[in-house]
Amino acid sequence: MHVSNILWRETPEGEFERGLHTWSSGEQKPYFLKLEKGQRIAWTIRGPKTCVGYLDRDMRLNPCPDSQSISKSKIRCGPCSAMDYIDACIRCDGRVCQAQPERWERCKNTEYAVYSAVFKTGAIKVGVSSLRRVRTRWIEQGADFAVIIQKIRGGKAARQIESKLGRLRGITKSVRASTKAKHLLTPLAIDEAYSKIAEFSKLAGLPVPEDSSLADLSSFYNIPELDSLPKPILKRGSPINGTQILGSVVGLKGPLLILSLDGTYTYINSKRLIGYHIDRDSEVRVINQTGLSEFI
Known part of the structure; x- marks a missing residue:
């Protein structure tokens, strides 16, 4: 099973x-593997990291023709990046549009939201999303509160505003x-x-937004109160190939997948x-946690 993305639907x-x-393997259509609270998982992550494919003009994901190996900092190979309908938009900073002409026309006529999101870390983040999926974007990031600060037509103009606001102090x-993980227990009213x-x-x-426009996003994560901070399965810079992921799903907050095994x-x-394969059928051989008997 090759992971192409993390989705909130x-x-x-x-x-x-x-x-x-x-x-x-062998499928031409991607599959959505839902992660539900209480679901037990026993995964082994396999490398190498390979291209996730490309989005066409209908926003359908297509597999990489060559299953090309890629560096750990990328999710697509060069040819798939060139074919991807929105790849240039993801990198856009509002200066020069490098999107395909058809995409540029659609972008010019789309309504965007420039937003501000607040995290339990104390950080205030500015960002841009199409207006229709702005709440989804907030949740994908694991924001705790967020508000639209400006609506504007055209992605290039929206990115210019984002870039300007992003240079402000703090x-x-x-x-x-x-x-984000270090502050999962931090209160934020x-x-x-x-x-x-x-x-x-x-x-x-x-203009200062009305307080009623500030969205509280906590209910969408549905994570129970934790009595201790989760420990990282992977530390920054650690190799991912061969990593074993074991436990019951507690929840997903943005990109953070939180698991529990015997109270840990x-x-x-x-x-x-993303870009790696998950082996859900292999035997889990090395576990530094108790409770393995529940999973075998």
């Missing part, structure tokens, strides 16, 4: 399903997964989050799985 009821977007455009947003808005010379919590940045 909104349901008709306005809730979210979370899981892995995967390729199975503002970031990314928060490390390991930092909505009035404190709103105070941070108001302070940022004044610094940026923007662990986590992994699920984005690190």
